[in-house]
Amino acid sequence: MIFHLDTSTGQSVGIVTLKNRIDASNSSELQKVFTQWLQQASVFIFDCKELDFIDSSGLGAIVSCLRKALEQHGDLKLAALGPKVSMIFELTKAKKLFSIFSDATEALQSFSTVGTK
Amino acid sequence: MKTLIVIREQEYAWLRDMLPGVHPLLVPVCNKPFIEFFIDFSIFTGSKAIRIISDGLLGEVERYCENGSRWGVEISYGSMQPADELPTVIDKNRRFCLEERVLIIKGFLFIHYDKKRDYTTLFASLPSGELLSCCHGSITLTGTVKPESSSADIPFSLTALDTVGKYYSLCMEILRSELTNYVIPGYSSEADCYIGRNVVIPKSAEIKKPVIIGNNVQLLANTVIDTNSVIGNNVIVDRESIISGSIVMDNTYIGEHLEVKNKIAAGNLLIDPESGTSIVMEDPHLLTGMTQSRAAGTLLRRMVHALAATFMILVLLWPYLLLRPVLGLQGKWKRVRETYYNDLPGKTVTLTKTTIDSDEPLGQLAKTLSLDRFTLLFRVLSGKLALIGYHPVPINPALRIIPNNTTGYTPAVFSYAEAEDWPEIGIDTEIVEHYYAVHGNPLKDIAMTQKALFNRNH
Numbered sequence: 338m339i340f341h342l343d344t345s346t347g348q349s350v351g352i353v354t355l356k357n358r359i360d361a362s363n364s365s366e367l368q369k370v371f372t373q374w375l376q377q378a379s380v381f382i383f384d385c386k387e388l389d390f391i392d393s394s395g396l397g398a399i400v401s402c403l404r405k406a407l408e409q410h411g412d413l414k415l416a417a418l419g420p421k422v423s424m425i426f427e428l429t430k431a432k433k434l435f436s437i438f439s440d441a442t443e444a445l446q447s448f449s450t451v452g453t454k
Numbered sequence: 455m456k457t458l459i460v461i462r463e464q465e466y467a468w469l470r471d472m473l474p475g476v477h478p479l480l481v482p483v484c485n486k487p488f489i490e491f492f493i494d495f496s497i498f499t500g501s502k503a504i505r506i507i508s509d510g511l512l513g514e515v516e517r518y519c520e521n522g523s524r525w526g527v528e529i530s531y532g533s534m535q536p537a538d539e540l541p542t543v544i545d546k547n548r549r550f551c552l553e554e555r556v557l558i559i560k561g562f563l564f565i566h567y568d569k570k571r572d573y574t575t576l577f578a579s580l581p582s583g584e585l586l587s588c589c590h591g592s593i594t595l596t597g598t599v600k601p602e603s604s605s606a607d608i609p610f611s612l613t614a615l616d617t618v619g620k621y622y623s624l625c626m627e628i629l630r631s632e633l634t635n636y637v638i639p640g641y642s643s644e645a646d647c648y649i650g651r652n653v654v655i656p657k658s659a660e661i662k663k664p665v666i667i668g669n670n671v672q673l674l675a676n677t678v679i680d681t682n683s684v685i686g687n688n689v690i691v692d693r694e695s696i697i698s699g700s701i702v703m704d705n706t707y708i709g710e711h712l713e714v715k716n717k718i719a720a721g722n723l724l725i726d727p728e729s730g731t732s733i734v735m736e737d738p739h740l741l742t743g744m745t746q747s748r749a750a751g752t753l754l755r756r757m758v759h760a761l762a763a764t765f766m767i768l769v770l771l772w773p774y775l776l777l778r779p780v781l782g783l784q785g786k787w788k789r790v791r792e793t794y795y796n797d798l799p800g801k802t803v804t805l806t807k808t809t810i811d812s813d814e815p816l817g818q819l820a821k822t823l824s825l826d827r828f829t830l831l832f833r834v835l836s837g838k839l840a841l842i843g844y845h846p847v848p849i850n851p852a853l854r855i856i857p858n859n860t861t862g863y864t865p866a867v868f869s870y871a872e873a874e875d876w877p878e879i880g881i882d883t884e885i886v887e888h889y890y891a892v893h894g895n896p897l898k899d900i901a902m903t904q905k906a907l908f909n910r911n912h
Binding site (some may be wrong): 427429434 | 712714729736762
């Protein structure tokens, strides 16, 4: 998991690059570090282009991150879901909870659109 | 007419990779094993003998189809070399092909036919040669045509199966518009809806046509089986899940609150037929395979049945020894030996069935004590019969559906249908017997045996 802040849209967007897999072994870690990232930004993009697999605990962690972001009047958007990860999101109906974009740039632009509005 | 089915392993290897654990020729198409469509088509064309030839292993197919008696045809198996061309295969099987017209189905393809048409007359009149072909196979006729006949339009078509996407599309196509063209397993009281045996559907579940549901399926509360869905055998769909435009293969558990849309679910494997992407689910509460490990339960059941049979033998021994000779001398004790299907595929059991004329008090007493079943009780001790279970099904080559195909079939001294006072034959009886075979337990079996003993005399 790599985290960096992007301010190109005029607001601080936390971009998190998720790698390999999120499962029971590292989902709690994601939830833990996300609390720290929340102190730096309230809106986030989870870039999933390098994410190969996610299980139900990983999914739970991402939903938990979304809930925390929403509690702080922020948002969490997903970008570049691979076919396998996308299937899990579709199967569990989690796709309906998130705004999903084809890549991180598009997700970032959506924040700027929201900002200008 | 005879049929030669020639399929190379490389033609179906992709399906083995996609759906491991089941032979590609047995992969269900709308809940019916693929090979059965070939067999049905061959029968419709008037074939009396079918030979399945492949360069791959056919053991599983052979165990499933056996000698073809269930379809009333003779099925044999042959092997070939991967490099063998069709003429070589025909030459190697020249004794089979001799003196008759032979329909040769070559390739892993699906034949779209219509069971309502008269293919027997048509195929007798068609000239020899290749009738139809597609990129992965063909249908050819050999042999001489009757001189008075003339050629006609060929009322069937072919679909080559080479990707999971084509397999999915084929299933959906059949489901949407061709269901009535084939013999589809399941009970259908209305169009576009086939439901198997022992299907538990709660009031809150919603099922939308067209749909096919297999045997032993449990839908839990608020599940939705949306249009264009095929649910296989031994499937549980947990509460509030939605299946839509999907194929759920045999022995699959679908977890709760899930949405399976336009997918193929097979055990813990989820396949997107459009992209060909497949994912092995690691969470058993989402999607998982179900194995039927009933060995321990079966052993306990057998032990309880044997104990109860021993008790009955001890109780009925003296009445039997006293009444049997008397009724025998009076000619009121009649015995017939017959062979029945056993609970193991391909195995049979020969039983002596007794009928007692009960028009006189002695006969009535013997019947009340169920002495006509006395000798069968010893078969319970040897494990050949259950004390209570299915009414033994006599071997009949004309039968299209044999009981071996039914999960849990166990021939028994007394049948669940007797306990529930159903007539001995008929689909309802089979459903009753199947229900108790699946949902019963040793104690319930004892209670059902008592009920059967009581009901037989009232």
